[in-house]
Amino acid sequence: MGGIDYIHRPELAPTQELLDAFKKHKGSWASYERDFSALISKRGIETSLTRDVANWGCLLCSEKKPDHCHRRLVAESLQKHWGEVCVRHLD
Numbered sequence: 001m002g003g004i005d006y007i008h009r010p011e012l013a014p015t016q017e018l019l020d021a022f023k024k025h026k027g028s029w030a031s032y033e034r035d036f037s038a039l040i041s042k043r044g045i046e047t048s049l050t051r052d053v054a055n056w057g058c059l060l061c062s063e064k065k066p067d068h069c070h071r072r073l074v075a076e077s078l079q080k081h082w083g084e085v086c087v088r089h090l091d
Contacts, residue, residue: 046081
């Protein structure tokens with residue numbers, strides 16, 4: 001639809017355990033952020049994702065705002081490793 005492809009990139013997603021700890025068990029955002037950041041660092045997302053895919057990509061999430069969302073953490077990690085990365089959060 002609209003010439004847009006969907007590419008499933010599981011290395012950019014939190015594990016079910018992380019999600020459950022945060023959402024089902026009402027864990028703290030600080031713990032989730034720390035643990036998810038460690039996970040994406042361990043996964044080496046900056047080497048598994050190409051800049052071309054990132055330049056033309058859109059990260060999707062069920063969260064409405066980026067404050068408590070894994071997509072912001074992914075974007076920040078890529079900025080840290082790649083340098084200049086333009087991030088726009090859609091309203």
